[in-house]
Each structure stands twice: as structure tokens, then as C-alpha cells.
Amino acid sequence: MNLTEHASILIIVIPLIASFINIFLIFLKRTLCYPFFLLVLGICVILSIDILSTVISFGTLRYKLGGWTPPWGIEYVVDHLNAYLIVIVSSISFIIAIYSKDSIKKEIAKAKLPYFYSTYLLLTTGLLGITITGDIFNLYVFLEIASLSAYALIAIGEKRSVLASFNYIIMGTIGACFYLLGVGYIYIITGSLNISDLTRLLPSLYESKVTLTALAFFVVGIAIKIALFPLHRWLPDSYTFAPSAVSAFASATVTKVGIYVLIRISFTLFEPRFLTEITPLSNMLIWWSTIAIFFGSIIAIGQRDFKRTLSYILIAEIGYMVLGVSLGNKEGFIGAVLHILNDAVMIACLFMIAGGIFYRVGSRNLEDFTGLNKNMPITMSAFILAALSMIGIPPTAGFFSKWYLILGAIEAKYLISAATVVFSSLVNALIFFRIFEKIYFTKKEVIPQYTFRELPLSMMIPIIITALAILIIGFYSGEIISSIIKFTVPAGF
Amino acid sequence: MEIIIGKYNYWIYISLMMIGFYAMIAKKNLVKKIVGMNIFQTAIILFFISTAYKKDATIPILVKSQEVINPAQYINPLPHVLMLTAIVVMVSTFGVALAIIMMLYKQYKTLDEDEIIEILKKKK
Numbered sequence: 001m002n003l004t005e006h007a008s009i010l011i012i013v014i015p016l017i018a019s020f021i022n023i024f025l026i027f028l029k030r031t032l033c034y035p036f037f038l039l040v041l042g043i044c045v046i047l048s049i050d051i052l053s054t055v056i057s058f059g060t061l062r063y064k065l066g067g068w069t070p071p072w073g074i075e076y077v078v079d080h081l082n083a084y085l086i087v088i089v090s091s092i093s094f095i096i097a098i099y100s101k102d103s104i105k106k107e108i109a110k111a112k113l114p115y116f117y118s119t120y121l122l123l124t125t126g127l128l129g130i131t132i133t134g135d136i137f138n139l140y141v142f143l144e145i146a147s148l149s150a151y152a153l154i155a156i157g158e159k160r161s162v163l164a165s166f167n168y169i170i171m172g173t174i175g176a177c178f179y180l181l182g183v184g185y186i187y188i189i190t191g192s193l194n195i196s197d198l199t200r201l202l203p204s205l206y207e208s209k210v211t212l213t214a215l216a217f218f219v220v221g222i223a224i225k226i227a228l229f230p231l232h233r234w235l236p237d238s239y240t241f242a243p244s245a246v247s248a249f250a251s252a253t254v255t256k257v258g259i260y261v262l263i264r265i266s267f268t269l270f271e272p273r274f275l276t277e278i279t280p281l282s283n284m285l286i287w288w289s290t291i292a293i294f295f296g297s298i299i300a301i302g303q304r305d306f307k308r309t310l311s312y313i314l315i316a317e318i319g320y321m322v323l324g325v326s327l328g329n330k331e332g333f334i335g336a337v338l339h340i341l342n343d344a345v346m347i348a349c350l351f352m353i354a355g356g357i358f359y360r361v362g363s364r365n366l367e368d369f370t371g372l373n374k375n376m377p378i379t380m381s382a383f384i385l386a387a388l389s390m391i392g393i394p395p396t397a398g399f400f401s402k403w404y405l406i407l408g409a410i411e412a413k414y415l416i417s418a419a420t421v422v423f424s425s426l427v428n429a430l431i432f433f434r435i436f437e438k439i440y441f442t443k444k445e446v447i448p449q450y451t452f453r454e455l456p457l458s459m460m461i462p463i464i465i466t467a468l469a470i471l472i473i474g475f476y477s478g479e480i481i482s483s484i485i486k487f488t489v490p491a492g493f
Numbered sequence: 494m495e496i497i498i499g500k501y502n503y504w505i506y507i508s509l510m511m512i513g514f515y516a517m518i519a520k521k522n523l524v525k526k527i528v529g530m531n532i533f534q535t536a537i538i539l540f541f542i543s544t545a546y547k548k549d550a551t552i553p554i555l556v557k558s559q560e561v562i563n564p565a566q567y568i569n570p571l572p573h574v575l576m577l578t579a580i581v582v583m584v585s586t587f588g589v590a591l592a593i594i595m596m597l598y599k600q601y602k603t604l605d606e607d608e609i610i611e612i613l614k615k616k617k
Contacts, residue, residue, distance in 0.1 A: 137575055144582045151589050155596065162596045163609065169590050170517055173530050180537055180579065187572070188544050 004054055008063045008076045011047045011086065012129050015040055019121035026114045034101060037117040041094040041124065048083075048090040048128075055083040056483060062134075070134070071194035077134030081337070081488040085131040085260050088344050092252045093124045096348065099462040100245035102455075103355050107243040108156050116156065123149040123249070127257050136183050136269070137193045139261065143179065143225070146257070147172045150250055154242040161241035168234040175224030175231075178217045185214035186269075198269055206270075206278050215274075218265050219281065226258030226318055229292030236311040240364075244355020247307060251314050252348035256340045259321045263337075266325065267490040276328050285326035290417045292319030297427035306354045306364045309431060310347065313390065316424050317343045323417055324405050330489055332408025337485045339401035342389070342473060346398060349386040349466035353379055356455045356463065366435060370442045375450050378460065380439055382467035387432035389470045392425045397473040502543035509536035523597065523604045527590045534583045538576050545572040 018040040025032050055061055061078040064070065078086070097120070104116060126146025133139050151172070155165035187193060189210045190201045205211050220231075227235040239247040266275055275282040296316030303309040321343070324336025354364060356379050361368055373380045389396035392403075402421060409418035454460060473480065497504060509532060516529025545568050553567040594604065601609045 137578075141578060141582060144586070148585055148589055151593070155593050159600060160613070162593055162600060163613075166523065166590070166593050166597060169586070169593065170526060170530065173534070173586055174514075174517070177534055177537055181540070184537070184541050184544070184572075187575075 004050055006063070007047045007051050007054070008061055008078050008132055009065070011044055011051065011090070012125060012132060014043055014047075015121045015125045015128070019118040019125065022114055022118045022121065030114065033114040033117055037121065038094075038097055040121060041090070041097045044090040044124065044128070045087075045094045048086045051078055052083040052087050052484075055080055071192045071197035074138050075134040075194060075196070076132050077196065078132060079488070080484050081260070081263065082131050084337070084484050084488065085257065085340070086128060088341055089124070089127045089131060089253050089257065092344055092348055093120075093127075093249060095462045095465055096245055096249045096252075096352070099248065099352055099355075099459055101458040103245050103359055103459055104243055106359060107158075112156065116153070119149045119152050120246075120249070123153060127253050130257050131260055134195045135193050136186065136195060136198070140176065140180050140183060143261075144176055146254065147176060147225075150254060153246045153250070154238045157242040157246065159241075161238070164234070164237035164241050168238045171224055171231070171234040175221045178221030178224070180221075182214045182217035182221060185210050185217065189214070195264065195268055202269065203271060203274075206274050212279065215265075215270065215279065215281065219262075219285075222258055222262050222265065223288075226255045226262070226322075227315060228288065228318060228322060229295055229315060232292075232296075232315050235315060236308055239311045239314070239351075240305060240307045244307075244351065244358055248348050248351035248355060251311070251351055252344040255314065255318055256321075256344050259318070259325065259336070259340060262322065263325055272328060272490055275326070282326050282328050285322055286412075286414055286417055289319040289322035289326065290414075290420045292316065293323065293417075293420050293424045294319075297424040300431055301427060304366055306357070306366055306369070306435075307351070308364075309366070310350050310354060313428060313431070314343075314347055316428075317347065320402070320405055320421065320424075323421070324401075324408060327408045327412045327414070327417075329408050329411050331404050331411055333489050334481055334485050335401050335404030335406075335408055337488055338404060338477060338481065341480070342397040342401045342470075345466050345469050345473065346386050346389050349382065349463060349470065350390070352459070352463050352466065353383045353386065356459055359455065359459065360452045361450070366438065369435060369438045372439050372450075375452055376454050378454055379463060382463045383439075384436065385467045385470055387428075387436070389474070391429045391432060395471070395474045397470045397477065400474060400477040502539070502546075506536045506540040506543065509539065521606045523594050523606060526606075527587065527594065530590065531583070531587060534579075534586075538579060538583075541572040541576050541579075545569040 018036070022033055022036060025036060051061065055078055063076040065074045065076065100120070104113065108116060123146055126142050126149060129142030130139055130146060133142060151165050151169050154168060155162050183193070186198065189205055189208060190198060192198055192201055202211065224231045239251050242250065293316045296312050296319055300309050300312035300316065303312060317339070321336045321339050324332045324339060327333070356376070357369065357372065358364055360376065385396065389398035392398045402425065406418045406421050409421065513529045513531070513533030513536060517526050517533060520526050520529060547565065547568050550566055550568045553570045555562070597609070598604055601612055603609060
């Protein structure tokens with residue numbers, strides 16, 4: 001059996017089956033659960049890198065499920081954009097799996113640990129499935145697998161996380177149902193569910209009201225799932241009260257995969273000209289995301305809770321990506337796709353640091369961060385790196401994607417959007433320098449005398465890996481663009 | 494008048510969906526919210542199934558002796574199959590939501606949204 005040929009299906013099936021096997025391992029030997037969980041995610045990373053290298057050298061991969069020819073059967077399609085996202089999702093999930101070993105033990109009961117691992121594997125399955133599938137209904141099913149496991153994972157956090165998770169269920173279900181309605185309308189008018197088939201069928205139907213209704217349902221549904229500003233209500237509470245490993249994983253991947261769905265719907269299902277010339281969607285999304293960036297940043301200033309600050313910064317970052325996607329030119333699109341990677345790494349790193357501080361200090365309040373550099377010097381250096389990248393200071397990764405976004409916004413003559421991106425960077429600088437001041441420059445008398453040392457190694461290593469990744473991605477962003485992202489730019493830009 | 498009678502299935506699905514939507518947003522009791530969510534999802538099932546219907550058509554079972562197949566004779570089976578999957582998804586959503594409601598009840602001893610918010614305010 002050729003492994004590479006079946007890699008695109010194995011990457012879904014392995015974590016899916018493993019999540020059930022993991023529960024049965026409880027009866028066999030409890031201590032086996034964690035190594036098994038880590039092994040499965042490690043296999044996923046290897047498979048994803050294998051898929052990426054195949055795509056880079058041979059172009060788009062197509063896998064027919066069960067041998068049924070599309071458009072009747074479900075087809076898995078992996079092009080550069082999918083492969084890029086699969087690598088991001090599986091690596092982030094592996095890194096945070098390492099991190100979760102010690103961090104989660106403090107937050108949930110020991111007896112529930114195997115169930116946590118199983119749900120985590122299911123979330124990974126759902127996210128990988130969304131990115132890999134070439135069928136819009138199959139995408140809905142994976143979207144719900146991912147969301148359901150995310151609801152469950154968030155609910156195991158602190159006490160208040162249960163209410164947050166309930167609100168997430170209500171909002172998430174509305175989003176998913178809107179998406180399903182969009183699928184319904186598309187199916188009524190074309191009779192097909194396969195994305196490549198729809199690309200061929202839809203252009204002659206652009207004037208139809210049914211197509212427009214479908215697009216409207218798709219966009220609103222996805223906007224709820226990615227928490228675009230006025231529909232963001234579920235996000236801050238969920239990610240603040242969830243266990244730290246879960247908030248790191250979910251914030252880094254769930255919203256990014258949502259952006260991927262938005263890109264697929266708007267540029268593969270429809271042509272770019274449909275969004276710019278026939279409907280005013282592109283223009284609308286630009287203003288919508290500009291407002292999201294502005295308010296996300298403004299609200300982030302006023303927060304005292306570190307994880308909540310990060311959540312609002314994340315909402316602004318989602319605005320960046322939607323802005324880049326909707327600008328409709330090459331620079332903006334490259335910026336958005338590059339920002340998916342950068343933001344996933346940055347936000348994962350910051351949420352892991354927040355979890356680390358919570359692990360040692362027992363608080364997320366920014367007031368309690370005073371003088372932490374004495375006790376946790378390495379974590380704090382990683383924090384500085386991630387924060388500088390979030391602000392967008394070269395040579396960290398965050399600078400390059402913001403640079404492309406601003407170039408794109410100027411080229412599309414949306415100067416206000418470009419100015420908002422700069423403004424939001426300044427706000428990030430304000431937020432993070434205020435925290436730096438607390439950590440490094442407070443008077444000796446006020447510093448509380450903590451006795452703890454650095455974080456345990458299993459939490460240190462993932463933080464260091466992501467912090468270094470920010471620098472490495474920054475240095476190699478040119479190569480990433482020329483070898484992967486260049487090919488994801490849709491035709492017609 | 495034509496648009497109401499001729500497309501009554503869409504009107505019914507939209508009104509059902511709005512009832513569910515109203516319950517999800519306006520009702521204070523969490524269980525009623527979940528029931529609203531279920532109505533909302535059921536409306537979508539109705540929408541899909543009703544689009545598959547054809548007048549005077551039968552169930553899509555192929556008889557071996559029959560040689561000429563006329564697609565107009567059969568109702569479209571695909572939306573039904575899709576909805577089977579969607580029902581599974583909806584049942585699991587409902588299950589997760591009920592489990593979370595149980596956790597909420599254990600914590601706050603009430604299922605009223607306003608009362609829960611008041612308890613949270615007092616804690617601060």
C-alpha cells in the first residue's frame with residue numbers, strides 16, 4: 001500500500017478512530033492514554049507534512065472516497081491552500097498536546113483526562129476534515145464535529161465556562177444552520193454538492209436570486225463561526241474560562257479554519273468577479289472587517305483579564321484576515337493567508353503563556369503580573385517575542401503579514417482600512433507595553449515574593465517552539481510566500 | 494396570492510424557523526432556548542425534504558424488470574439522505590446542550606437566565 005496515496009484519508013480516519021480507542025484504553029491501562037494521544041497527533045503531523053510536500057511537487061491531490069467518482073461520491077481535494085492549513089492545524093494541535101500534559105492536570109479531575117484527550121482528538125479530526133474535504137455538505141458535518149467537541153472542551157474549564165459554552169452552542173448552532181441553509185439553496189439550483197463541480201455550474205446562475213440567498217446565508221453563518229465583530233459575543237467568555245490548553249488550541253485553529261471556509265466559498269465556489277462586480281459583498285466585508293479591527297482593539301484596551309484581552313485582540317486579528325480576503329487584490333490575499341499562519345502561532349504562544357502564568361500564579365489578572373521576570377525569565381522572553389510580533393515589529397512574523405495587508409488596502413484605495421490596521425497595531429503596542437512595564441519595570445518594594453521557579457518542561461518546550469517559530473517564519477516568510485502562498489491566490493487577481 | 498399558495502412549503506419553513514429563532518433569543522428559560530434551537534433545525538429539515546418532492550412521483554426503488562428509467566417518476570432521494578446525517582448532527586447537538594444544561598443546573602440550582610446572571614453579579 002502506498003502511504004502517500006492514501007495520506008489525505010488517513011489523516012482524518014486515524015484521529016477519528018483513535019479518539020474512540022482512547023476511551024477503551026481506560027479499561028486496559030490509564031497511563032497509556034496520554035502517550036497514545038501524543039503518538040496519534042504525531043502521526044498526523046508527519047502525514048500532513050507528507051501531503052504538503054506531495055502538493056508542492058505534484059500539484060493538487062484528489063482522493064475519491066470509496067472509489068465513487070465525483071460529483072456523485074465525496075471527494076477529498078488538497079491544493080496548496082488546504083495543505084498549508086492542514087500543516088498548521090496538525091502542528092498546532094501536536095504542540096498544544098505536549099503542553100496540555102501538565103497544564104490540564106491542574107484544571108480538570110484526573111479521572112476525566114482520557115475523555116479530554118478523546119474530545120481533543122475529535123476536535124482535531126473535525127478541523128482537519130473541514131480543510132481537506134471537497135464537498136460542501138461533508139464540510140458541514142465536519143464543521144459540526146469540530147464545534148460539538150469545542151463546546152464540550154470549553155465546558156470542562158472553570159465554573160463560568162459552562163454558561164459560556166451554552167452561549168457558544170446557541171450561537172454556533174445558528175451559524176451552522178445558516179451554513180446548511182446555504183448548502184440547501186446551492187443544491188436546489190445546481191443539483192450538486194461537489195465544490196469543483198459547482199465552480200463549473202455556478203457562473204451561469206450568478207444573476208439568480210437563489211444564488212444570492214445562498215451566498216448571504218454562507219457569509220452570515222461563517223461570520224458567526226469565526227466571530228466577526230458584531231457576532232463575536234460567544235468568543236471572549238468561551239476562551240477566557242476554557243482550560244488554558246483548550247483556549248490556546250481553539251483560538252489558534254477554529255477561527256483560522258473558519259477563514260479558510262470563507263476563502264473557499266468566496267473564491268473557489270464563486271469567482272472573484274461575483275463578489276466585486278455582481279454583488280457588493282467585497283465592499284461590505286471590507287467595511288465590516290475594518291469595524292471589527294477597530295472595535296476589537298478598542299475593547300481590548302479596557303480589559304483587566306489577560307485571556308480576555310487576548311480574546312479581543314483575536315477578534316481584531318480575525319478582522320485583519322477577513323479584510324485581506326475581501327480586498328480583492330494579490331497583496332491583500334497573500335497578507336491574509338500569511339496571517340493565518342502567523343496569527344495561529346502568535347495567539348497559540350500567547351494563550352499558552354497566559355496558561356503558564358495561571359498555572360504558577362493562579363491568576364489571569366494583569367495586576368498580578370508584577371515582577372514575573374524574576375521567577376519565569378524564559379517564559380517572559382517568549383512573551384516579549386510573541387507580543388512584539390502581535391504589534392508587528394520586524395523581523396517577527398507579524399510584521400510581514402501586516403505589511404502585505406496594508407499594501408493591499410492602499411492598492412485597493414481603502415485608506416481608512418489601512419489606517420485602521422496601523423491604529424490597531426498601535427493599540428496592541430499600548431496594551432503589551434503596559435504589561436511589559438508591569439513585568440519588568442515595577443519598583444522592588446511592590447514585587448510579591450513568589451517561591452516558584454520556571455514552568456515544568458512539558459509546558460516550557462511548546463512555548464519556546466512557538467516563540468522561535470515566530471522568528472523563523474519571519475525570516476523565511478519570503479520562501480513561504482513563493483513556494484506555497486503564491487499558488488493559493490485565486491485566478492483573476 | 495400565487496406566491497403564498499404556490500410556495501407554501503417555504504412559508505411554513507420560514508415561519509417555523511422564526512418561531513425557533515424567537516425562542517432562542519427571547520426566552521429566558523434555558524430549556525426553552527434549546528427547544529427553540531431544535532425547532533430551528535427541524536425547519537431546515539422540512540426545507541430540504543420539501544424541495545425533494547415531486548407531484549405524482551414515487552419512492553426511488555429500482556425494479557429489476559423495469560428497463561426504461563424516467564427520473565420524473567421518482568422523488569429525489571439525496572436531500573433525504575443528507576437530512577439523515579443532519580438529524581444525527583442535530584441529535585448530538587441537542588445531547589451536548591442538555592448535558593451542559595445539567596451542569597448549569599448543578600451549579601446554579603436554576604435554569605432561568607436572569608437568575609443565573611444575578612447570581613454571577615453577586616459573586617463579583
